Amino acid sequence: MKALAVLPDGNTIDHVRWLALWNPEVAWKVVGVGPDCQHEPMEWADAIECLDCDWKEIRNYPQEPNPIQLSTFCNYEQACVDLRSPLLRYWFHVHIEEIAEGMHKLLNVVQEWIGDADALVTWGERGWYNELAIHEAERQGKPVCRLERATFPGMFVADGTGLEQSRCDLSRCHDVCWSGTPWDRVGFSGISPRTALDRWLSVAPWQNIASQPRTTIGMAKQATDNKPSVFVPLQVSVDTNMIFRTDAIRNNYGLLEYVRTAYPDHQIIVKKHPGDGFTSDEVLMAYCDAHGMALVNMATHSLLQCVDKVVSINSQVIIEAWMHGLRPEILGQPAFDLPDEEDKDALLYTLRFAYYIEPWQFTERLKRIVGR
Secondary structure, X not given: OEEEEEEOOHHHHXXXXXXXXXXXXXXXXXXXXXXXXXXXXXXXXXXXXEOOXXXXXXXXXXXXXXXXXXXXXXXXXXXXXXXXXXOEOOEEEEOXXXXXXXXXXXHHHHHHHHHHOOEEEEEOOOOHHHHHHHHHHHHOOOOXXXXXXXXXXXXXXXXXXXXXXXXXXXXXXXXXXXXOOOHHHHOOOOOOHHHHHHXXXXXXXXXXXXXXXXXXXXXXXXHHOOOOEEEEEOOOOOOHHHHHOEOOOOOXXXXXXXXXXHOOOOEEEEEOOOOOOOEOHHHHHHHHHHOOOEEEOOOHHHHXXXXXXXXXXXXXXXXXXXXXXXXXXXXXXXXXXXXXXXXXXXXXXXXXXXXXEOHHHHHHXXXXXXXX
16 A cells, blocks of 8 residues: 655654554655654655645734635635634734745645555645645545544544545444444454443543543532533634534634523533643633633543533534533534434444544555545
């Protein structure tokens, strides 16, 4: 198998390097977009081309809407330019000239390398580099595998249709998973799906507890103030889920406004996303103080064992809430949900054992996407 990977930065290269080590059957050529890509060890790839494009930066004021019409491949970048929220302190600023130069470089290398590849592999979906590479691959009849990290530690999403705008392999995978497929195909021959799920759920909440702030259940209960409680996990404002898979409520500010109106008699517990470098801590704290909300930095799994409700737009905390038997109010359109599937335990099984993959399963999934 030969894969051409388009990867935005060095951090992503490190993730795919891990997959490459577990899947020696796959030969890689890699296009690194950001400048830091050239510093990463690339002994696992047959070839590497670094575009050296510094197409965006973070500033502490919003970018004025750009009068230059961005390319149709730049819907995500344009959405970041248009972001406005009272809670934000930092914004992405995009450089039109860098993007234009990067597109030219990327198109040249993709056209040169894609003919020898069995598939294009991208990370995430909606940046200009992915949109352009996917367009060119599909134009030449090459399948696309879109990679992302999964909710569960050490696992990945490898999807052949996409994770945005209602395009996703999850529904088909769920139908196959619950239509009499032999369970030995996912490693559980002789064990019922329910038993496999129950065994996994008994240990899963503690898998990543050490990486979160130390929080006992007693400490989490104190945050509820002995009242009916609702937990509101915030999200990174520039995440593609927040850009492309929202409904009427499109940002963290709108989420908080909704919750304080819909749950006036509840203790509202708010947690900022640990990877959110855009929201102002001071403004968020002032907002929570003004409306009697508790802003906490506690372990999510401890909180989920103490609260009565969870309200979220698209946060993967929704999956963690399902693991604890809660049924969150979902205000967006998360790619990991099937709204018509009321049995969320069955959906959890599909996510954990049939849709998300372990690193060593990547070759098998890529073969399925390619059609081999």
